[in-house]
Amino acid sequence: MANCPISDTLERFARGELSDSETRACEAHLLACGRCAKTLSELPVGQDLIQEIREMRRSREALAPHLSGLSALEENLTTLLFPQAEPDPD
Numbered sequence: 001m002a003n004c005p006i007s008d009t010l011e012r013f014a015r016g017e018l019s020d021s022e023t024r025a026c027e028a029h030l031l032a033c034g035r036c037a038k039t040l041s042e043l044p045v046g047q048d049l050i051q052e053i054r055e056m057r058r059s060r061e062a063l064a065p066h067l068s069g070l071s072a073l074e075e076n077l078t079t080l081l082f083p084q085a086e087p088d089p090d
């Protein structure tokens with residue numbers, strides 16, 4: 001995939017320091033680029049990101065009708081970044 005963000009950009013993404021448009025572009029790239037998803041997961045702030053995603057999942061239950069697209073993104077990001085963190089089917 002062309003135009004991979006540099007690790008500094010991924011770190012700023014994980015910290016929520018990018019603009020909205022930059023964040024959306026970075027999310028879209030991460031869903032398409034396993035290499036960058038792996039890079040992000042190896043950053044210390046990647047652990048913070050997954051925590052934020054989990055918090056978003058909790059809060060989205062109140063907003064579910066509006067967030068179907070976002071929830072799909074969260075699922076995909078979680079699977080990409082932390083496949084071992086998927087909940088047990090039980």
Ligand SMILES: [Zn+2]
Pocket residue numbers: 001003004005029033035036037
């Ligand atoms: Zn990439």
